[in-house]
Amino acid sequence: MAITETSRSSHELPVTTPGSTTSTAKKLTLVPLIFLIYFEVAGGPFGEEPAVQAAGPLLAILGFLIFPFIWSVPEALITAELSTAFPGNGGFVIWAHRAFGAFVGSMMGSLKFLSGVINVASFPVLCVTYLDKLFPVLESGWPRNVCIFASTVVLSFLNYTGLAIVGYAAVVLGLVSLSPFLVMSAMAIPKIKPHRWGSLGSKKKDWNLYFNTLFWNLNFWDNVSTLAGEVDNPQKTFPLALLIAVIFTCVAYLIPLFAVTGAVSVDQSRWETGFHAEAAEMIAGKWLKIWIEVGAVLSSIGLFEAQLSSSAYQLEGMAELGFLPKFFGLRSKWFNTPWVGILLSALMSLGLSYMDFTDIVASANFIYTLGMFLEFASFVWLRKKLPELKRPYRVPLKIPGLVVMCLVPSAFLVLIIVFATKIVYLVSGLMTVGAVGWYFLINYLREKKIFEFNEDTDLLDNGNGECKKVEDHHDSR
Numbered sequence: 001m002a003i004t005e006t007s008r009s010s011h012e013l014p015v016t017t018p019g020s021t022t023s024t025a026k027k028l029t030l031v032p033l034i035f036l037i038y039f040e041v042a043g044g045p046f047g048e049e050p051a052v053q054a055a056g057p058l059l060a061i062l063g064f065l066i067f068p069f070i071w072s073v074p075e076a077l078i079t080a081e082l083s084t085a086f087p088g089n090g091g092f093v094i095w096a097h098r099a100f101g102a103f104v105g106s107m108m109g110s111l112k113f114l115s116g117v118i119n120v121a122s123f124p125v126l127c128v129t130y131l132d133k134l135f136p137v138l139e140s141g142w143p144r145n146v147c148i149f150a151s152t153v154v155l156s157f158l159n160y161t162g163l164a165i166v167g168y169a170a171v172v173l174g175l176v177s178l179s180p181f182l183v184m185s186a187m188a189i190p191k192i193k194p195h196r197w198g199s200l201g202s203k204k205k206d207w208n209l210y211f212n213t214l215f216w217n218l219n220f221w222d223n224v225s226t227l228a229g230e231v232d233n234p235q236k237t238f239p240l241a242l243l244i245a246v247i248f249t250c251v252a253y254l255i256p257l258f259a260v261t262g263a264v265s266v267d268q269s270r271w272e273t274g275f276h277a278e279a280a281e282m283i284a285g286k287w288l289k290i291w292i293e294v295g296a297v298l299s300s301i302g303l304f305e306a307q308l309s310s311s312a313y314q315l316e317g318m319a320e321l322g323f324l325p326k327f328f329g330l331r332s333k334w335f336n337t338p339w340v341g342i343l344l345s346a347l348m349s350l351g352l353s354y355m356d357f358t359d360i361v362a363s364a365n366f367i368y369t370l371g372m373f374l375e376f377a378s379f380v381w382l383r384k385k386l387p388e389l390k391r392p393y394r395v396p397l398k399i400p401g402l403v404v405m406c407l408v409p410s411a412f413l414v415l416i417i418v419f420a421t422k423i424v425y426l427v428s429g430l431m432t433v434g435a436v437g438w439y440f441l442i443n444y445l446r447e448k449k450i451f452e453f454n455e456d457t458d459l460l461d462n463g464n465g466e467c468k469k470v471e472d473h474h475d476s477r
Contacts, residue, residue, distance in 0.1 A: 027232035030241055032167025033224070035174045037245035038252075039306035040223045041072075043299040044177050045256040045276060047126065048217055053271035054210035056201025057261040063214045064253045068246065071409045075221040075372075076246050077395045078379045078406075080239040083225045084392040085382075087234040090317030091225030091310075092375055097321065099378035099385065103439055108378075109318050110435035111371035116223060116311040117345050118363050120304060121352035124148045124155075127300035130274055130293045148353050155304050156346035159312070162335045163230050166305045173302035177295040178252060184280045184288055185259035191283065192262035199261075201268045208362075208419040215365050215416055217253065221246075222375060223307060226314040235392035308349070312341030323442065325451035366420050366428040369413040376406035 028036070051060035086094045092112055097105025128147050132138035138147050159166060221242070228234050260279045270278070277296070281289035316338040319329030332339045380402050382389070397405060420428070446453050 028163060028167050028227065028230055028237075029232050030237050032164070032171055033231060033237060033241040034244050034248070035170035035302075036167055036227070036306045036309070037221070037224045037241055038174055038249055039170050039299075039302040040220050040310060041245070042217060042249045042252060043174075043303040043306075044295065045181060045253050046130075046296045046299050047273055048213065048253055048257060049271045049273055049275040050209055051213040051217075052201075052257075052261065052275075053268055054206040054213065056205075056268065057197055057199045059200065059205075059210065061197060061254070061257060061261065063210070064218075064250070064257060067214045067218055067412075068250045070412060071215070072218050072221060072246055072250070074405050074409050075219070076242045078375065079222045079225050080242050080393050081391055081395050082379060082382070083228045083238045084235045085389055087228040087231070087238075088317055088320075089226055089229040089313045090321050091228060091314060092222055092371070092378075093226075093314065093318055093321065093323065095225075095378045095382065096374050097323075099381045100374075102323075104374060104378075105321070106323050106439040106442070107435055108371055108374045109314065109323055110438055111367055111374070111432070112223075113311060113314055113345075114431050114435070115365075115367035115371060116220075116307060116314070117348040118352055118367065119220065120307045120311060120345065120349040123300045123304040123307070124151045124349075124353050126273070127151055127297050127304075130277070130296035130300070133274060133277060133293055134290065145354070149350065152304075152346060152350045152353065155301060156308065156342060159305055159308050159346075160332065160335060160337055160339060160342050162337055163227065163309055163313075166309055170302050170306060173298045177299040177302065180280065180288060180291040180295045181252070181256045181276070184276075184283055184292065185255050187284045187288075188259040188263035191264075192259065193265075194262060196262050196265060197258070203268055207415075208421065211412075211415050211419055212362050212365050215412070218249070219365070219368060220307070223310040226310045226317060229317070230313065239393045308342065308345055311345040312338050315341035315344065320454055322446075322454040324453075325445070326454055327451070329454075362420060362424045363427045365416050366424050367431055369416050370428070370432065372413055373410065376410060380406060 048060070048064065051063055054060075055063075082095045083091065086098070088094055090097075090109075093105050093109040096108035125148065128138055128144055128151070131147065132144070138144050158169070224238075224242075228238065231237055256276060260276060260283075264279045264282055266282075274293075274296070277289045277292045280292045315324060316329040316331075318324045319326055328340050328344075329338060330340045331337060380399065383399055383402060395402065395405070445451050
């Protein structure tokens with residue numbers, strides 16, 4: 001992941017980025033940021049099993065080997081460059097707004113927020129799915145629904161207590177949840193038969209499940225951009241954290257996948273979400289199965305916390321930019337956290353958590369792809385539109401190279417759209433139409449002065465999407 005640094009001359013003044021915070025609250029440092037990124041994206045090998053069920057061991061292994069280079073690295077590179085150029089809590093909303101103006105900025109914010117809260121909704125479900133293997137009463141009915149509700153409420157309150165606490169909790173959760181996989185992988189070595197890695201499976205390929213599993217397990221690298229205003233020295237910390245997180249995430253997926261597919265021979269249909277726990281019992285005994293199930297619950301907690309944080313701080317950043325009423329940016333007096341954003345994100349994810357898990361994942365993926373098309377276009381266009389903008393870290397390619405870098409993952413996004421189901425098209429279509437309507441509703445509320453708005457959007461958007469503050473800065477140099 002090569003990222004080059006652009007020197008800053010001593011007489012240059014810093015650009016004030018809307019969405020950045022001037023709070024004196026404790027900032028995120030490198031190690032907590034690495035684990036927050038890790039939980040934004042993965043949280044461990046939990047959930048990779050359906051790739052084997054869909055296409056067999058060989059294609060599953062190849063997918064987790066190749067897909068990071070097609071998708072994860074380009075997305076992480078874009079996030080590193082733009083988060084350091086625009087270190088504010090609006091993240092990708094700022095990028096789209098400065099590239100194409102207020103409408104595209106609003107669409108980006110709406111699509112990414114919706115995909116984020118849908119994704120957040122999947123984690124209490126995943127958590128309870130692992131718990132019901134220990135407590136069968138949670139498999140269905142009111143006990144399951146109550147458990148999903150209670151876990152959402154408790155974990156949302158933890159998020160309310162502060163991002164620094166969430167960051168250090170992510171470090172502990174990451175190390176503890178990965179430890180049983182290291183034990184399982186080590187104990188699997190004597191049982192591994194390498195020829196099993198070459199199996200293409202014995203059933204018809206389910207490409208929809210395969211691609212959605214890869215995409216869901218290896219996307220959302222840019223979500224951490226909405227926390228840029230909370231990071232200590234983001235220009236240096238962000239690129240290094242992203243580099244380490246990409247390597248860490250890929251290794252965390254591949255080692256258990258190689259170990260289990262090589263050591264365990266079972267019917268392909270058994271490779272459902274949670275199969276790693278069953279494999280652990282086959283390899284070492286019930287004690288390791290329980291350990292992995294506990295690790296899965298802890299991982300789901302980390303995933304929930306990281307992605308709820310991103311959604312909440314995104315809303316705060318959008319309020320500071322003027323895309324949402326000012327009250328969306330209100331912070332707690334006790335913990336200095338965006339409590340309105342946390343509350344709204346948690347309530348929406350709670351409502352969505354009662355959807356079918358597969359539909360949750362597929363809907364999150366579909367909405368996310370639409371936002372990524374806007375993000376790729378914003379990234380390339382900002383290079384052309386604002387070539388003199390200070391970029392403390394820059395992807396070492398010229399515009400034609402950047403276009404190619406974005407076209408390759410864009411082709412994969414098309415596959416996600418092509419293989420979507422009817423229910424996903426319906427849910428995603430309604431949400432996209434809603435995002436368009438939301439933009440015009442917000443403009444109406446602003447014109448009628450029904451709610452109070454920050455004026456940063458009007459200040460920044462001069463009709464062609466250019467950033468007045470950045471232009472003034474460059475004109476004065």
